[in-house]
Amino acid sequence: MYRYDGYDATMxxxxxxxxxxxxxxxxxxxxxxxxxxxLRLQNGLYVQRLAPMLRIAVPYGMLSARQLxxxxxxxxxxxxxxxxxxxxQNIQFNWPAxxxxxxxxxxxxxxxxxxxxxxxNCIRNTTTDQFAxxxxxxxxxxxxxxxxxxxxxxxxPEFAYLPRKFKIAVCGTQEDHAATxxxxxxxxxxxxxxxxxxxxxxxxxxxxRTPVIGQVVFDFVERHDLLSALEAILRVYNRExxxxxxxxxxxxxxxxxxxxxxxxxxxxxxxxxxxxxxLTLTDAEIERCKSYFQEPAYKxxxxxxxxxxxxxxxxxxxxxxxxxxVTPHKKLGYAAVAISFKKTGYAPGxxxxxxxxxxxxxxxRFSFGEVRVTHAQNVILADVEESELYNLxxxxxxxxxxxxxxxxxxxxxxxxxxxxxxLANAKSIPIAEAIQRRFDDRDLLADIGEVSLNxxxxxxxxxxxxxxxxxxxxxxxxGEEFYQVSIGGSSKREAKLGKILxxxxxxxxxxxxxxxxVSVYRERRLADEKFIDTVERIGVDPFxxxxxxxxx
Amino acid sequence: MTxxxxxxxxxxxxxxxxxSASGPDAFSALRGRKVLLPLELILSDxxxxxxxxxxxxxxxxxxxxxxxxxxxxxxxxxxxxxFPVFSDGRPFSLARRLRLELGFTGEIRAIGDVxxxxxxxxxxxxxNSFALRSDxxxxxxxxxxxxxxxxxxxxxxxxxxxxxxx
Ligand code: HEM
Ligand code: SF4
Numbered sequence: 239m240y241r242y243d244g245y246d247a248t249m250x251x252x253x254x255x256x257x258x259x260x261x262x263x264x265x266x267x268x269x270x271x272x273x274x275x276x277l278r279l280q281n282g283l284y285v286q287r288l289a290p291m292l293r294i295a296v297p298y299g300m301l302s303a304r305q306l307x308x309x310x311x312x313x314x315x316x317x318x319x320x321x322x323x324x325x326x327q328n329i330q331f332n333w334p335a336x337x338x339x340x341x342x343x344x345x346x347x348x349x350x351x352x353x354x355x356x357x358x359n360c361i362r363n364t365t366t367d368q369f370a371x372x373x374x375x376x377x378x379x380x381x382x383x384x385x386x387x388x389x390x391x392x393x394x395p396e397f398a399y400l401p402r403k404f405k406i407a408v409c410g411t412q413e414d415h416a417a418t419x420x421x422x423x424x425x426x427x428x429x430x431x432x433x434x435x436x437x438x439x440x441x442x443x444x445x446x447r448t449p450v451i452g453q454v455v456f457d458f459v460e461r462h463d464l465l466s467a468l469e470a471i472l473r474v475y476n477r478e479x480x481x482x483x484x485x486x487x488x489x490x491x492x493x494x495x496x497x498x499x500x501x502x503x504x505x506x507x508x509x510x511x512x513x514x515x516x517l518t519l520t521d522a523e524i525e526r527c528k529s530y531f532q533e534p535a536y537k538x539x540x541x542x543x544x545x546x547x548x549x550x551x552x553x554x555x556x557x558x559x560x561x562x563x564v565t566p567h568k569k570l571g572y573a574a575v576a577i578s579f580k581k582t583g584y585a586p587g588x589x590x591x592x593x594x595x596x597x598x599x600x601x602x603r604f605s606f607g608e609v610r611v612t613h614a615q616n617v618i619l620a621d622v623e624e625s626e627l628y629n630l631x632x633x634x635x636x637x638x639x640x641x642x643x644x645x646x647x648x649x650x651x652x653x654x655x656x657x658x659x660x661l662a663n664a665k666s667i668p669i670a671e672a673i674q675r676r677f678d679d680r681d682l683l684a685d686i687g688e689v690s691l692n693x694x695x696x697x698x699x700x701x702x703x704x705x706x707x708x709x710x711x712x713x714x715x716x717g718e719e720f721y722q723v724s725i726g727g728s729s730k731r732e733a734k735l736g737k738i739l740x741x742x743x744x745x746x747x748x749x750x751x752x753x754x755x756v757s758v759y760r761e762r763r764l765a766d767e768k769f770i771d772t773v774e775r776i777g778v779d780p781f782x783x784x785x786x787x788x789x790x
Numbered sequence: 791m792t793x794x795x796x797x798x799x800x801x802x803x804x805x806x807x808x809x810s811a812s813g814p815d816a817f818s819a820l821r822g823r824k825v826l827l828p829l830e831l832i833l834s835d836x837x838x839x840x841x842x843x844x845x846x847x848x849x850x851x852x853x854x855x856x857x858x859x860x861x862x863x864x865x866x867x868x869x870x871x872x873f874p875v876f877s878d879g880r881p882f883s884l885a886r887r888l889r890l891e892l893g894f895t896g897e898i899r900a901i902g903d904v905x906x907x908x909x910x911x912x913x914x915x916x917x918n919s920f921a922l923r924s925d926x927x928x929x930x931x932x933x934x935x936x937x938x939x940x941x942x943x944x945x946x947x948x949x950x951x952x953x954x955x956x
Contacts, residue, residue, distance in 0.1 A: 243956070245940050245942075245952060245956065248939060248940060249940055249941075249942075252937060252938050253938075255937075256937045256938075273876070273905060273907075276877055386953075389952060389953070390951070392942050393941060393942060393943065394942070394943050395882065395886075395911035395914035395915050395941075395943060396879075396883055396886050396911075396915055396943075397879070397882075398879065398882070398911055399876075399877050399878065399882065400879055401879075465951075473883050473887075476879055476880060476882070476883045477855070477880055481878060481880075511887075511891045512891075516949055516950050516951055517944065517951060520954065522953075523953035526953075
């Protein structure tokens with residue numbers, strides 16, 4: 239993974255000093271709340287219902303064992319012994335005290351970590367596919383480009399006060415694991431006919447109150463021109479994005495109100511001035527960034543070894559976990575393993591101090607000392623020898639990390655909701671738990687197969703409910719917590735927004751609503767058809783009918 | 791009192807500023823002085839202004855763009871960009887365009903809601919003078935330029951991004 243050189247390290251140290259001074263001036267009353275707000279947000283610090291919340295950047299989801307141990311230390315010293323993986327591959331702590339944050343950031347800096355630009359109206363952490371570098375269907379490893387974008391966007395002096403936050407995702411594989419199309423800018427790596435690497439560039443995607451799928455601004459931008467193209471888009475947005483109404487300030491509204499054609503022309507106008515200038519990437523820089531993401535020292539291994547086959551035959555629970563949580567690897571004899579943080583009874587994405595330490599240990603023992611956080615709030619060990627899978631599986635038990643439900647109904651994406659978040663209309667964690675309890679049956683989950691269920695506690699959509707195959711949204715009905723349910727959403731290549739079924743439901747009804755949806759699917763599905771495909775084929779009506787017929 | 795920092799030094803401000811509602815009748819009281827005029831007044835009464843005033847500069851509000859003066863920026867010694875509130879990021883882009891793409895060599899001044907913690911990035915975007923909001927501590931502001939010793943991005947001070955310097 240990327241390692242800091244003297245430049246990176248110095249800038250990070252200086253950032254900690256700068257934020258310490260800002261915090262002190264705020265505590266001395268020299269900065270008003272309004273003036274301190276963007277400064278603390280650009281260092282990841284929200285003020286929440288119970289205490290401040292600090293969001294720490296995990297660039298494109300990669301963490302080393304050393305960093306995991308530092309996060310474990312932070313969770314025990316500054317939090318109540320746990321953290322929370324987010325849908326943008328970051329990690330959040332819910333309890334640090336404001337005056338401790340500068341010290342906490344100094345600890346992070348020791349392991350090349352920070353909270354820079356993890357919130358606020360600036361360019362946020364760039365996200366990507368958790369299988370980058372190991373996926374079977376990869377066009378090119380996205381991480382060197384993510385790192386290039388990270389450096390360009392970090393402390394970019396022109397874009398620190400954008401109209402609103404700005405999120406960029408990069409996808410280098412055929413199947414999209416990064417929800418690329420619902421980002422302010424989505425980048426798909428591709429090759430042109432001459433075999434050159436470049437990017438299809440989408441803009442104007444986003445969730446929140448007004449969910450929008452991004453539109454193609456440029457079909458192919460040669461990789462050396464990546465940064466000038468991004469800068470041109472950002473400049474048009476910074477100049478022309480709406481600042482009069484924060485609910486209309488995202489780039490998606492600008493693209494929609496301007497029209498794609500005109501927006502593209504404006505970008506072209508800026509790009510003409512920037513293209514070919516100093517932002518043009520050099521081969522040396524691309525190679526330098528690639529050098530940090532070289533293949534680890536893979537062994538020549540026999541695929542599907544006898545020891546694995548025997549363990550699968552002997553241990554049915556291992557076989558279940560293997561079939562759900564293990565993904566093929568481009569290298570023979572290796573596998574990518576998902577560790578699910580969706581065990582029933584645990585808040586989705588919550589990770590304890592012990593689990594963080596355990597992850598560090600597992601990474602060192604089984605996967606070259608690294609893990610990746612996924613946008614579905616799970617963790618990947620990307621490079622595990624197949625012959626070690628059973629040992630790995632057994633090692634997960636003491637830390638309650640054996641849940642065998644990846645991409646299944648109980649692998650729920652869920653925001654913090656009303657338990658933690660000041661903006662919530664309704665709780666979301668207890669809903670996730672109620673659904674998980676209702677479906678806490680290995681065989682049933684396996685039979686239902688792949689389905690994404692996403693829950694947000696309000697229309698800000700932190701839990702990606704619009705793009706869940708099943709989406710649950712907390713709404714406020716005269717002071718009571720209700721839930722709107724949608725189906726048919728997807729964050730994959732064929733990204734789609736879900737359709738709302740109809741009137742909202744009381745909290746206690748949600749598990750049976752989900753059960754109704756599942757039973758319609760099981761009755762109507764064709765062989766091998768996934769939930770989303772059945773919805774696509776038969777439409778929303780049969781589901782709607784079943785869910786509401788009891789009321790009649 | 792508004793303090794002025796120019797090229798990282800606290801200096802007296804010689805420029806008077808006319809508000810955007812002003813008309814050419816305001817010139818006579820400022821005869822012979824250096825005056826910052828709102829863009830509208832430059833477009834309507836520039837000749838008159840040049841005849842009566844000692845020197846003229848132009849100031850733009852954050853929503854205005856450079857198109858109307860883009861091909862003759864060298865006519866102005868001073869271009870000022872206004873921050874109605876410090877969190878309005880539009881002037882950052884205007885300054886970069888002036889300095890880096892249009893090659894303006896005169897003074898670019900930040901006016902309005904100009905605060906200590908914006909200064910470092912303002913300077914990187916091409917501003918070299920800062921009319922501080924009246925409550926700002928000048929010494930604290932002068933220290934802001936040293937918050938960072940390096941940068942990833944190309945800036946007005948160093949026109950190469952980091953990957954061309956590493
Ligand atoms: C608890 C404190 C949190 C607050 C106050 C908060 C606030 C917000 C707000 C206001 C938006 C809407 C922005 C807009 O539409 O322009 C938003 C969107 C979002 N947040 Fe959060 N959030 C919080 C926690 C989280 C967590 C824990 C996650 C991840 C699990 C997360 C991930 C996201 C994502 C993915 C979006 C949607 C991005 C988009 O609109 O394209 N947030 N958040
Ligand atoms: S979706 Fe709403 S309730 Fe959930 S974390 Fe975001 S802002 Fe809070």
